[in-house]
Amino acid sequence: MPSREPVFALIDCNSFYASCERVFRPDLAKTPIVVLSNNDGCVIARSYDAKPFVKMGAPYFQIKDVLRKHGVQVFSSNYALYGDMSERVMSIIESMVPTVEVYSIDEAFADLTGIPGNLTTFGRTIRAAVYKGTGIPVGVGIAPTKTLAKLANHTAKRLQVETGGVVDICDPAKRDWVLRNTDVGEVWGVGRRMKAHFETMEIRSAMDLAKADPWTLRQKFSVVIEKTARELNGTSCLELTEAEPAKQEICSSRMFGKRLTTIEPIKEAVATYVQRASEKLRAQNSLCKKLRVSIRTGMFSPEEAKYANGALVELPYPTNDVRLLTKAANEAVHRLFRPGFKYSKAEVLLMDLRQPGEFTDDLFAQSQPQAAEKVMSVLDEINQRWGRGTLRTGNVPAIPDWGMRREMMSQSFTTKLDHLWIVKSN
Numbered sequence: 001m002p003s004r005e006p007v008f009a010l011i012d013c014n015s016f017y018a019s020c021e022r023v024f025r026p027d028l029a030k031t032p033i034v035v036l037s038n039n040d041g042c043v044i045a046r047s048y049d050a051k052p053f054v055k056m057g058a059p060y061f062q063i064k065d066v067l068r069k070h071g072v073q074v075f076s077s078n079y080a081l082y083g084d085m086s087e088r089v090m091s092i093i094e095s096m097v098p099t100v101e102v103y104s105i106d107e108a109f110a111d112l113t114g115i116p117g118n119l120t121t122f123g124r125t126i127r128a129a130v131y132k133g134t135g136i137p138v139g140v141g142i143a144p145t146k147t148l149a150k151l152a153n154h155t156a157k158r159l160q161v162e163t164g165g166v167v168d169i170c171d172p173a174k175r176d177w178v179l180r181n182t183d184v185g186e187v188w189g190v191g192r193r194m195k196a197h198f199e200t201m202e203i204r205s206a207m208d209l210a211k212a213d214p215w216t217l218r219q220k221f222s223v224v225i226e227k228t229a230r231e232l233n234g235t236s237c238l239e240l241t242e243a244e245p246a247k248q249e250i251c252s253s254r255m256f257g258k259r260l261t262t263i264e265p266i267k268e269a270v271a272t273y274v275q276r277a278s279e280k281l282r283a284q285n286s287l288c289k290k291l292r293v294s295i296r297t298g299m300f301s302p303e304e305a306k307y308a309n310g311a312l313v314e315l316p317y318p319t320n321d322v323r324l325l326t327k328a329a330n331e332a333v334h335r336l337f338r339p340g341f342k343y344s345k346a347e348v349l350l351m352d353l354r355q356p357g358e359f360t361d362d363l364f365a366q367s368q369p370q371a372a373e374k375v376m377s378v379l380d381e382i383n384q385r386w387g388r389g390t391l392r393t394g395n396v397p398a399i400p401d402w403g404m405r406r407e408m409m410s411q412s413f414t415t416k417l418d419h420l421w422i423v424k425s426n
Helices: 017-023 059-069 079-094 119-134 146-158 172-180 193-198 206-211 214-220 225-230 263-282 321-334 370-388
Strands: 007-015 034-037 041-047 073-076 101-102 107-113 138-143 167-168 250-260 287-297 308-319 343-354
Touching: 007 119, 007 146, 017 041, 017 073, 017 079, 041 079, 059 138, 079 101, 079 107, 079 119, 107 146, 119 138, 119 167, 138 146, 146 225, 167 172, 172 206, 193 287, 193 308, 206 225, 214 263, 225 343, 263 287, 263 321, 263 343, 263 370, 287 321, 308 321, 308 343, 321 343, 321 370
Parallel strands: 034 073, 138 167
Antiparallel strands: 007 107, 007 138, 034 041, 101 107, 250 343, 287 308, 287 343
């Protein structure tokens, strides 16, 4: 029986953060939207109709008047909402295709190999199902390789009116049209610096890169660029990855909403970051043997004294117990803190991560008690059911005074009971 040629789809949410905000604010359907980074620092997301007025990464304090002038709605980042909406989108996609690789919070590769019928029609079915179930618009690119699927998706968004948000380039003629009409800088993995190198070689379009000699690209650049060129030619070099490999380090850090000058709020912040990092640790079923805590002042104001330091803590045994991790982190903060400084940020880094049974200590070495594992299991179950932070260690405040500035944050419509929509009848 002949082998089937692979077919990939990339399903990518359109202006995802802005789209999430619009789901629960239908009055903003035709209003340009931008979303800001932590502490309302700079623009990290824009709706399509906001792009003419603001650049990505622009500092908010510099563009306030411009946004107001053009009627752009501004939101603080609401990651609880975005994460929950992402899970809903991915669940719908997973229910419709055999295999899914969640590539990022707003996009996923799907394996369409062997699916009968017209794939463009199937792509529109996926698009309609996601929109009906979540209110999030998506683009769908279909192709024989992942790199081409990315390009097809880019074309679907660029020519949304003409394509209906779905582009299938499994046909060689359609693929060649997309390659000829796509700048090489739009190819997956080609950044600004790489594009500049390509232009010196007269490689300006995706088609030029596809026609370039793969071995020359490998020698001059890397095997990654060689594979990119082969993928543009229709040879699949990148497989679908269903499970993300366990992280070797887990970091949790945030800028404070204001400068801190005493140790207690810093300890609260560090305990909060430990709680989040330990949740990620347990989610990938790992244990941690080392922990690093660092604190620092603002580094750019000439009027503030500068200080930055970190401390590495060796834990008594590999653990994912938030209580033990918090205790070790607090001890580190006591070692690091120096009075007389205005602190702006703290970071917690979990290191030396292994799966249970991978640590090779001696026979008499201490190990994590089974009771601790049961307590952590109950902790996670409660927080998954009732919302993050429902159950937490005593030194993690519910509403911290030092928390990030989020003066324009929308409600957590899908993750907090007291933020649910209220429907009033006349």
